[in-house]
Amino acid sequence: MRWNKALIPTFKEDPSDAEVISHKLMLRAGIIKQLSAGLYTFLPLGWRAMLKAMKIIREEMDDIGAQEIFMPSLNPIEIWEETGRAKDMSEILFTFEDRKGHRNVLAPTHEEIITHIARDEIRSFRDLPQIWYQIQNKFRDEPRARFGLLRVREFLMKDSYSLCANWEQLDEIYNLHERAYRRIFSRCGLKYVVVGASSGLMGGSASQEFMVPSDAGEDSTVFCEKCGYAANTEVAESIPSEGSWVEFPGRKKIHTPFLKTVDEVSKFLGVPQNQMLKSLIYVSQKDGQPIMVLLRGDHQLNEEKLSRYIGGTVRPAHPEEVLEWFGVPVGFLGPVGVPKNIKILADKAFPIDKQFATGANEEDYHIVGWKLSEIPDVEFGDFRTVQEGEKCVKCGAPLSVKTTIEIGHIFKLGTRYSEAMGATFTDVDGEQKPIIMGSYGIGIGRILASAIELYADENGIIWPITIAPFEVIITALDVTKSDVVDVAEKLYADLRSAGVDVLYDDRDERAGTKFKDADLIGIPIRITVGRKVAEGNVEIFVRKDGSRQDVRVEDAVNRTVEIRKKLIEEIENKV
RNA sequence: CGGGGUGUGGCGCAGUUUGGUAGCGCACCUGGUUUGGGACCAGGGGGCCGGAGGUUCAAAUCCUCUCGCCCCGACCA
Numbered sequence: 027m028r029w030n031k032a033l034i035p036t037f038k039e040d041p042s043d044a045e046v047i048s049h050k051l052m053l054r055a056g057i058i059k060q061l062s063a064g065l066y067t068f069l070p071l072g073w074r075a076m077l078k079a080m081k082i083i084r085e086e087m088d089d090i091g092a093q094e095i096f097m098p099s100l101n102p103i104e105i106w107e108e109t110g111r112a113k114d115m116s117e118i119l120f121t122f123e124d125r126k127g128h129r130n131v132l133a134p135t136h137e138e139i140i141t142h143i144a145r146d147e148i149r150s151f152r153d154l155p156q157i158w159y160q161i162q163n164k165f166r167d168e169p170r171a172r173f174g175l176l177r178v179r180e181f182l183m184k185d186s187y188s189l190c191a192n193w194e195q196l197d198e199i200y201n202l203h204e205r206a207y208r209r210i211f212s213r214c215g216l217k218y219v220v221v222g223a224s225s226g227l228m229g230g231s232a233s234q235e236f237m238v239p240s241d242a243g244e245d246s247t248v249f250c251e252k253c254g255y256a257a258n259t260e261v262a263e264s265i266p267s268e269g270s271w272v273e274f275p276g277r278k279k280i281h282t283p284f285l286k287t288v289d290e291v292s293k294f295l296g297v298p299q300n301q302m303l304k305s306l307i308y309v310s311q312k313d314g315q316p317i318m319v320l321l322r323g324d325h326q327l328n329e330e331k332l333s334r335y336i337g338g339t340v341r342p343a344h345p346e347e348v349l350e351w352f353g354v355p356v357g358f359l360g361p362v363g364v365p366k367n368i369k370i371l372a373d374k375a376f377p378i379d380k381q382f383a384t385g386a387n388e389e390d391y392h393i394v395g396w397k398l399s400e401i402p403d404v405e406f407g408d409f410r411t412v413q414e415g416e417k418c419v420k421c422g423a424p425l426s427v428k429t430t431i432e433i434g435h436i437f438k439l440g441t442r443y444s445e446a447m448g449a450t451f452t453d454v455d456g457e458q459k460p461i462i463m464g465s466y467g468i469g470i471g472r473i474l475a476s477a478i479e480l481y482a483d484e485n486g487i488i489w490p491i492t493i494a495p496f497e498v499i500i501t502a503l504d505v506t507k508s509d510v511v512d513v514a515e516k517l518y519a520d521l522r523s524a525g526v527d528v529l530y531d532d533r534d535e536r537a538g539t540k541f542k543d544a545d546l547i548g549i550p551i552r553i554t555v556g557r558k559v560a561e562g563n564v565e566i567f568v569r570k571d572g573s574r575q576d577v578r579v580e581d582a583v584n585r586t587v588e589i590r591k592k593l594i595e596e597i598e599n600k601v
Numbered sequence: 602c603g604g605g606g607u608g609u610g611g612c613g614c615a616g617u618u619u620g621g622u623a624g625c626g627c628a629c630c631u632g633g634u635u636u637g638g639g640a641c642c643a644g645g646g647g648g649c650c651g652g653a654g655g656u657u658c659a660a661a662u663c664c665u666c667u668c669g670c671c672c673c674g675a676c677c678a
Contacts (some may be wrong), residue, residue: 038627038639039613063670118676169602169676184678212629235678238674244677329675341675432678469678504636538638545638556637565637 027496029531033070035059036543037223046242048478051175051487055547057495064171064179071547072474073104074495074527076182079214080161081475082492083184086210090202092157092186097139103129105138108445118166130379132165137443137465140187144461147401152193154461155199159186161470168378172522173242175471176431180194182471188464191453196462199278200232200438203466207236207434211599214473215490216433221247222257223435224330234469237475243429260330263408264416264425267376269322272454274381286357286364286391288323291392293527295383299323300421301378303384303398305359307348312338312514316351319409320361320372320398335371335407354386361383362393372398373409383561431479439452441461451538479550481504481570488569495531498586499549502535502555513564513579514555520583545569551589553582568593 035056036366038293044050048272052058068076084094085563094601100586103121106112112131120132133139141159147155164183188199203310210216216238225361237247248262249255257263285291302323307316317336321327333340345585348356364387370399376382384393394561398404444450444460453459465560474493476541479489498521502514511532518530529549531540537556544552554565563576570593577585 035611037612042613045672059672166677166678170674173670177677181678185678215652339676435678467678472678474645475664501637506636536636536640538640542637543639554637556610558637 027070027529029529030533032529033115034543034547035069037545038542044174046173046176046479047482048176048242048475051478051482052174053545057303057487057547058175061208064168064177065177066175066471068359071495074247075474075489076470078493079470080184082211082213082571083161083468083470084214086206087157087159087184087186090157090199090206092159094160095158096160097133097136097162099133101131101133103131105447106131109138109141109443111138118168120165120167129178133162133291134164134166135183135465135467136160136162136185137187137463138447139441141447141449141461141463144189144444144463144521145447148189148449148451148461150451151453152536154189154190154191155195157182157186157199157202158189159466161537162307164382173244173475175475176242177244178471181469182245184468184470186466188466190462190464191451191459193462196438196440196464198588200436202361203436204234205466207436207466207468209471209601210468211236211433212475213597214493214594215597216473218433218476219247219249221430222261224258224260224334227395231440232438233431234436237339237430238433238480239428240431240476240479241429242475243431246427247430248422249426249428250418250423252428253421255418255419255420259427260328260409262425263419264525265414265422266322266325266410266416266418267300269324270298272297273300273378274383274395277393277394279386279388281390282390282392285392286355290472290481291383292323295392295394297394298385300325301380301382303360303382305361305385307343307351307359308332308340309343309347310336310338310340316343316347316368318359318361318364318368318370320370320376320404321410322373322376325373325375325410326411326413331407331409332371335409338583354385354387354389358387358389358391360387360393361398361404362396363387370401370404370407372401372404372406374406375410378406409564417453431472432475433476434466434468435489436466437464438450439465470574478569482548483543486546489548489550490597491550491590492597494527494548494550497527498551498553499531499544499547500553500555501531501540501544503540503554505532505534509559510557513559517553517555517564517579517582521586524583524587526587550593551586553586 037054039054040050058066060066085585102254103112124130140467161184163180165180168179171177190196202429218236218238221235221237245470246259246261248257285294288302292302302324304321304323306319306327309316344358378398381395381397386393415424418425440458447463448456476488478487500514502510503509549568552567562579563578564582565574567574
């Protein structure tokens with residue numbers, strides 16, 4: 027491609043409404059252009075990088091025997107009602123009526139459509155297993171699109187689905203995906219970790235996420251440096267800190283006017299924070315019933331864990347609701363003497379035989395000296411969020427918590443969809459059984475964003491060569507000089523013949539502009555054709571390490587091909 | 602959805618407090634001088650100031666409503 031004729035709108039200044047590095051650089055480098063909140067056009071450079079990533083994905087998917095298909099994004103809502111997800115996902119589902127008045131959805135994912143195909147086409151265990159995948163735009167009405175390509179409302183996803191006759195097959199195909207995903211992300215030049223995750227709205231048994239550690243990430247992941255344990259905080263476990271505990275001579279009610287927070291009350295009573303019992307009220311979205319959750323005062327609730335326990339989403343109760351149900355304002359709640367119909371859950375990190383201090387269910391009063399073992403009908407579970415520094419459950423080393431970008435997610439779905447939609451097959455024993463499914467997603471735009479987050483420097487993007495929009499840029503300085511142009515043109519033609527992706531900067535711009543632009547858009551190898559052609563030389567510059575070398579014009583193509591090969595190998599060797 | 606911010610040529614911003622009909626830098630066009638890290642000189646084009654309504658002789662500026670975008674909190678590739 028000749029830059030002179032290309033659409034590569036670069037900017038010197040940071041755009042005002044970008045926050046994270048990848049977003050700023052993608053806008054500045056002419057990779058993407060925003061249309062509206064969470065909607066972006068991929069400009070030529072961006073789309074070329076996307077195509078590179080897709081090529082890698084297709085190769086690896088095809089390699090595990092997956093078959094590429096293409097499903098409609100426009101779906102009648104009825105199919106989403108069959109599985110109940112029209113309701114479960116209603117918050118993020120784009121829906122609208124067509125001219126006949128039928129309700130439609132723009133698909134946020136494709137389990138339903140896959141199951142629809144499967145229930146018609148799969149008859150026998152002999153038809154299984156199957157892996158079907160597609161690369162398709164997904165639509166999710168995110169409450170808050172942000173951070174450029176990291177969180178958008180329409181995005182390109184590679185999604186695959188496995189259909190199996192038994193659980194062993196599912197394990198096998200799930201593992202195939204895990205391996206394929208490792209290869210895909212490694213070949214895209216990313217650094218990532220595979221972590222245990224929650225299956226959330228997808229349902230199912232096991233799930234793992236592929237995470238790129240980055241400050242721009244929106245997930246938080248717990249890591250053990252020592253043994254390698256890693257899990258999304260939604261599912262992560264840890265050994266809580268010991269805490270310190272005081273003895274109360276007996277049960278007592280204490281006047282605590284205006285003292286509401288754990289911090290205030292613990293100071294006033296002289297009780298360690300960990301010995302305070304924090305009583306939170308949540309509401310089950312399913313039946314609207316209130317739930318009381320008890321935690322150590324120094325711990326934080328994890329809503330995802332709670333909703334998994336409940337089997338449905340939850341929300342914090344409004345203060346008015348609390349007043350209505352308990353007759354006291356938040357801040358003075360406790361498990362002693364709550365109305366009978368209220369479900370009480372306690373986090374297992376609070377020792378059952380230790381005395382606690384908590385609200386008295388009476389305004390301006392707290393109580394001390396009770397134990398959880400004395401509270402009737404309490405259910406125990408893991409409801410807390412792991413905190414930095416707590417001990418690893420596997421090896422006891424201190425854990426760290428980092429933010430991460432989720433680039434891939436694999437799920438063992440089981441029979442949730444096949445049962446809901448009647449997708450069955452005849453097994454060897456002649457029985458009709460629901461197909462056992464798995465689903466596996468990759469956010470392709472996030473691959474690009476992650477690469478930029480990982481490798482950019484103060485001059486701009488540094489693409490891993492495997493997903494770079496171009497592998498080589500020829501920077502012709504002073505295009506008014508015929509010897510420069512002649513050499514540049516010849517290199518351009520010869521490199522393309524050698525199968526190299528080349529961008530030829532043939533613009534009549536000053537050297538500084540061209541160098542800055544080349545750095546900004548992050549092309550891995552730059553060939554500078556300038557005054558050194560007088561001595562028969564050009565310069566080869568490697569973006570990644572800043573190395574430069576002068577080579578004879580006649581050796582330039584070979585040398586460039588060698589460097590390109592080396593850069594690719596550096597990535598491929600890590601696979 | 603709640604809270605905060607912002608909207609002025611393609612981009613980044615000033616002007617709004619104190620109404621008088623729009624300005625700066627980058628980019629763009631013409632000519633010239635320059636030419637290995639975002640040049641310089643001269644000239645030029647482009648915006649009725651997010652939208653609607655109102656107040657006023659007069660509105661980017663004041664009032665009302667509305668929309669977009671960004672940021673902070675609950676979801677996901």
